[in-house]
Amino acid sequence: MAKEVKLLGFWPSPFAIKPKIALHLKSVDYEYIEETLQSKSDLLLKTNPVYKKIPVLLHHNKPICESLNIDEYIDEAFPSTPSILPAEPYDRAIQRFWAAYIDEWFPTFREVALAQSEEVRAAAIEKVKEGLSLLEDAFVKCSKGKPFFSGDNIGYLDIALGSYLGWLYVYEKLSNINALNKEETPSLLTWAERFSAADAVKDYIPEVDKLMEFAKIIMPRFKAAASN
Amino acid sequence: MAKEVKLLGFWPSPFAIKPKIALHLKSVDYEYIEETLQSKSDLLLKTNPVYKKIPVLLHHNKPICESLNIDEYIDEAFPSTPSILPAEPYDRAIQRFWAAYIDEWFPTFREVALAQSEEVRAAAIEKVKEGLSLLEDAFVKCSKGKPFFSGDNIGYLDIALGSYLGWLYVYEKLSNINALNKEETPSLLTWAERFSAADAVKDYIPEVDKLMEFAKIIMPRFKAAASN
Incomplete structure (x- = not known):
């Protein structure tokens, strides 16, 4: 019998990791449909005609798009414990603020990796560090x-940042930087280890070596796109 | 006695209109603090150190930033009727999706106004029309x-799009385009009239003439920024 929940994803994508962790936390059984880099499936084009991007969550065949939006939907549509968003309105607002910030900020890691001059690289590293400092504080x-971030258990903002950890480690290697370290981000450093080892997470963050192989394919494309 | 809710805004900003309408709908009494174009207040810099932008909502002196985030907070922190978000998780997800889309899409109107060639102008108009067509459908x-959008009453997505209406009319004049019309966007056209006339809204959408005066000051700045 067809499962009532389906997820369209692509294994290296941090955006697809967000709903995977949320569905795991909520113990939702679902069919996972892997997209490819080569071409977009008809199902993807039909269910996300606006952005044509994974992830798409299908619930009784009704599509929900955009990863943070999907995580909020999962939290509301499957009200079983644990909650993904905090209970208090103010805490919810703060987590939503930082989750959106992270999606805006994380591409600065790519800017470092693609920098064609020392000046551009230094400016991009500055932006990376500024974000890390804000997030350490947060x-x-x-x-x-x-x-x-959510207290005793993994929640919305943990997922929002943690889904990028695989790529963060890849960019550390690619760019020879030390993003998470004891001196500048002591709390985030131990949080990252704790998060990555958690049961709800450890199967979904791709191995760094595997992501590095993928980065060798994708980075030249990003580079070509950036110089156009 | 100081009011427990304060809002930092700037009258021509669609982003500040969003919380104004939400607070009106929820009958929340608040102190409105007008920022200026000339300099950012210490209160703004202190309460939104990340983006340094209005609107900022202060509730018991605790700041909440980003306009859509603020509207969700208002809905949750003041649970009096009416609700701003719909009740059903799927409807909520759809409204969140389109609200975020609108914030991303609306600046294409500015691209039309600032276009330096027929080719750039035509491409920007195409993006404007594409968004309008998607929103008509939505x-x-x-x-x-x-x-x-929310049914019998104004809700989250109505506010998210409606707060831009003043600027939409300004861009129609500035760019000599007919964004909302009977042929292409019949539903949005009547919705816009209905929305603008609503009690919760009519005091907050600035008059087009007043916005046009402001546009004469701000558009040259946008133009200079775009050519840098």
């Missing part, structure tokens, strides 16, 4: 001494 | 024959 404030 | 699907 972690301290949100977690209130507990292990995760 | 209106038909979301409203299900009722007056607003």
